[in-house]
Amino acid sequence: MIISAVIALFGWRQIRRKNREVHRKLMMTSSLFGAGFFISYAVATLAIGDTSFGGPQSLSVPYQIFLQIHVMLATIAAVMGVVTIVLALRSRFSTHRRIGPWTVIFWLVSAATGLVVYLMLFVIFPPGPTIKNLLHVLVSSKS
Template sequence: MLQPSLVKNDKKAKIFIWIVSLVVFAAVAFLAKFKLNFNPGFNVHVFAKFNAIINSAVTILLIAALVAVKQKNYILHKKLMLTAIFFSSLFLVSYICHHLLAGDTKFGDINHDGILSEDEKSAAGILRIIYYFILITHIPLAAIILPFILFTAYRSLIGEYEKHKKLARITWPIWIYVSITGVVVYLFISPYYN
């Protein structure tokens, strides 16, 4: 096993993790309601494409990290997981930028008027139901995953590997589901970007 990278201080760690998690959740929830009337001079949906690329990379990193830990290559596992956390942080910044600059896009809104007519709903068909099912499962899991990720990483960094392993059994499946469905949501909604 690896030597701990941090000195254990559960009280400070808990406060830090909960504050970061609540601030991020509040920022995403609050900023999702606003759209800046600002033209940056480029297609703002590049952020959404970047988010899909990041989510794809995080998915690959999570799978590679699982393989590494199964092979008892703990140093590689740690590097892959810290990289996944770094990429997820980049994702968060890009996600907020996209929503601030692009606003909301409705699935099936072919003419980009922000109103979904009966013809547009009909044209979207069953894909609309599939999209919303995936989105409805993706959003709450994406909202709750951050403290799980941070607590799981903290347990590892202080050398509490059994607690880390126990938490990772919850964190890893949720995190990979959120990463994969993030890409799927992008693939579904991107044809309706204007």
């Protein structure tokens, strides 16, 4: 997701310099990296489960609030990203220009909060237990 956000930042810079073709290529590349990240995250979550917060109990509620903010931002950024791409592909550039900067801002903030979530889950604190998900329940019930 960070790679996608950095590429989007470069793409935003290119359109500010009126370099439309480089902007288009960078934004499509950013979108592919973002989609790739989402697919890999979804597959890992289905296959492995969710890692719970392993930090101190006193930070559990603030972490959960921060995580929910990240999820909302990421969802908004993803929906805005699809809308922004569709507008560009349909050559509706006046609307694309109005929402594009907001899309990038939401994506950058989402990437930054996602990095903080990752650091809190796996680097700053030891990971908590992995919580099994529906796929695990379905596979286990057939055994």
